[in-house]
Amino acid sequence: xxxxxxxxARDYDVVRRVxxxxxxxxxxxxxxxxxxxxVGMEPMALQRLFTRWAGLTPKxxxxxxxxxxxxxxxxESASVLDAxxxxxxxxxxxxxxxxVTHEAMTPGAYxxxxxxxxxRWGAHQTPFGTAVVFVTERGLAGVAFADRDVGExxxxxxxxxxxxxxxxxAAATAPVAARVFDPARWAADRPLRxxxxxxxxxxxxWERLLTIPFGRAATYSDVAAxxxxxxxxxxxxxxxxxxxxxxxxxxHRVLGKGGDLTGYRWGLTRKRAxxxxxxxxxxxx
DNA sequence: AGGGCCCATCGCA
DNA sequence: TGCGATGGGCCCT
Numbered sequence: 021x022x023x024x025x026x027x028x029a030r031d032y033d034v035v036r037r038v039x040x041x042x043x044x045x046x047x048x049x050x051x052x053x054x055x056x057x058x059v060g061m062e063p064m065a066l067q068r069l070f071t072r073w074a075g076l077t078p079k080x081x082x083x084x085x086x087x088x089x090x091x092x093x094x095x096e097s098a099s100v101l102d103a104x105x106x107x108x109x110x111x112x113x114x115x116x117x118x119x120v121t122h123e124a125m126t127p128g129a130y131x132x133x134x135x136x137x138x139x140r141w142g143a144h145q146t147p148f149g150t151a152v153v154f155v156t157e158r159g160l161a162g163v164a165f166a167d168r169d170v171g172e173x174x175x176x177x178x179x180x181x182x183x184x185x186x187x188x189x190a191a192a193t194a195p196v197a198a199r200v201f202d203p204a205r206w207a208a209d210r211p212l213r214x215x216x217x218x219x220x221x222x223x224x225x226w227e228r229l230l231t232i233p234f235g236r237a238a239t240y241s242d243v244a245a246x247x248x249x250x251x252x253x254x255x256x257x258x259x260x261x262x263x264x265x266x267x268x269x270x271x272h273r274v275l276g277k278g279g280d281l282t283g284y285r286w287g288l289t290r291k292r293a294x295x296x297x298x299x300x301x302x303x304x305x
Numbered sequence: 306a307g308g309g310c311c312c313a314t315c316g317c318a
Numbered sequence: 319t320g321c322g323a324t325g326g327g328c329c330c331t
Contacts, residue, residue, distance in 0.1 A: 219330080221330060239310090240309075240310055241310070244310085249329075249330095251311095251329070252310095252328070253310045254308070254309095254310040254328060254330085255308085255328080255329045255330040256310080256329090256330090257308070257309045257310055258308050258310095258330065258331075259330075259331095260309065261309050274309080276309085276310070277310080277312095282309045282310075283308095283309025284309065288309095291309095306331100308329105308330095310328085312325105313324105313325090313326090314323105314324085314325090315322105316321105317322090317323105318319100318321095
């Protein structure tokens with residue numbers, strides 16, 4: 021049973037529709053009035069909602085989500101990325117971002133398929149819709165989005181770790197969810213512990229994603245080069261798509277080389293939402 | 306076999 | 319020029 025949607029979740033529903041509309045009519049550059057009309061809101065109300073959600077007006081958000089902007093973001097990020105990798109996960113480059121310490125369960129855990137693991141899960145409202153959060157004794161193990169039905173997400177994770185014991189325990193996951201999706205709580209206390217369960221290759225890709233700073237982006241081939249497999253960008257794409265801890269392991273910050281968003285496990289609209297949200301937050305500083 | 310890729314080429318306005 | 323469409327190579331499950 022889901023908790024009642026809070027303000028953030030209701031906001032996301034509007035945001036989702038707006039982004040869908042904008043990207044479907046990108047060429048037409050729809051005005052605020054047009055957009056508001058499409059979602060059945062007053063323009064001013066929509067404007068306030070967006071500003072509350074992302075710190076951006078819909079107009080600015082629209083610009084932040086275009087191909088041009090994505091290309092520029094990639095250009096600007098290229099230099100920053102090197103510095104971020106130097107300082108690693110705990111350095112000051114993580115300003116504005118979650119501090120994360122990670123541990124890998126590989127490849128034994130992959131083979132063991134979660135045997136001996138107790139996974140506690142709960143569904144929570146977030147700025148990007150309903151998320152199912154999975155935690156283990158060793159740390160946060162999964163974040164997944166459920167557009168319709170939490171059951172689909174559970175099936176998915178059951179398949180990943182078929183030998184693990186799953187226990188619904190929203191009381192255990194609620195604080196993690198609250199912290200992960202609330203920038204005000206980032207870096208406020210101890211680093212967030214996460215555990216990466218996957219093949220050797222996958223874990224290396226996911227670790228690499230953790231070095232992409234907040235509000236920036238990298239390409240699939242950047243990531244491939246970064247793990248010493250410069251020609252494996254396609255395999256990187258597949259591994260990125262299997263990232264079990266979405267948002268926390270920022271797979272939404274990986275774009276095609278030309279600035280295309282290419283794909284996202286939880287829907288391109290959500291990827292756009294995350295990128296735009298980060299842009300707004302980074303600009304606010 | 307088949308991907309959340311990438312590059313080169315080609316054809317068409 | 320620019321923008322699709324196509325084909326071949328690539329490398330991990």
